[in-house]
Amino acid sequence: MNAMISALPLAEGSTHAHTGAWVAAVLRSRIAEGQLLPGAKLSEQALSDALGVSRNTLREAFAVLDHELVITRIPNRGVFVTSPGPEGVREIYGVRRMIEPAAVLWGPNLNVEALAAIIVDARKALAAGDIASMADANQCFHEELVRATGSQHLQELMTKVLAQMRLVFHAMGDAPDFHSHYVERNAGLVRLLAEGKREEAAAAMRGYLDRAEAELLAHLGESEGN
DSSP states (O other), X not given: OHHHHHTSXXXXXXXXXXXXXXXXXXXXHHHHTTSSOTTOBOOHHHXXXXXXXXXXXXXXXXXXXXXXXXXXXXXXXXXXXXXOOHHHHHHHHHHHHHHHHHHHHHOTTOOHHHHHHHHHHHHHHHHHTOHHHHHHHHHHHHHHHHHTTOOHHHHHHHHHHHHHHHHHHHHTTTOHHHHHHHHHHXXXXXXXXXXXXXXHHHHHHHXXXXXXXXXXXXXXXHHHHO
């Protein structure tokens, strides 16, 4: 935890520095990047020192992240990064089904070259058996898809969803095949988009999300049953 905190950026230079919103954005980003893992305890003193903010400002950030279901506050124990359960997975995929197929179908700023470059990185990670890098590439892929909308609000919403997704992906660390077969599913979407087949790609995206949700729920059910 200390190493993770020491890697957090200082507030200097940001127009939003030292605000609760800025701190929430920093922590959300670190969770989305996999630097803060499910179950990690967030020390008020350590984070206040690392970010150069007061404890009151940090508590404002915690309130925001608690509302987003990214952290959990447990009385008399502290603040922890959330470990999403089945209901959390259903909520995440409900949001994704509304955003991502629409981005694929109508996004005016679709960047197929950027998506293809992410596939190159994902395939390198797959060849190396690097699960963390496959998960990173997958996060980048879906972030780029939503960037196609050109909407700052949707991109901010997706950042929140990706932070929750990272927590879910961590639960799949003992199921490497979950990550590996989505590398080629992402590649298939890029091929359709490169051919201008947006409607087919949007339909494939919906099926993709349905399958991923079902796999995650099945895995979580098995884990809870053990």
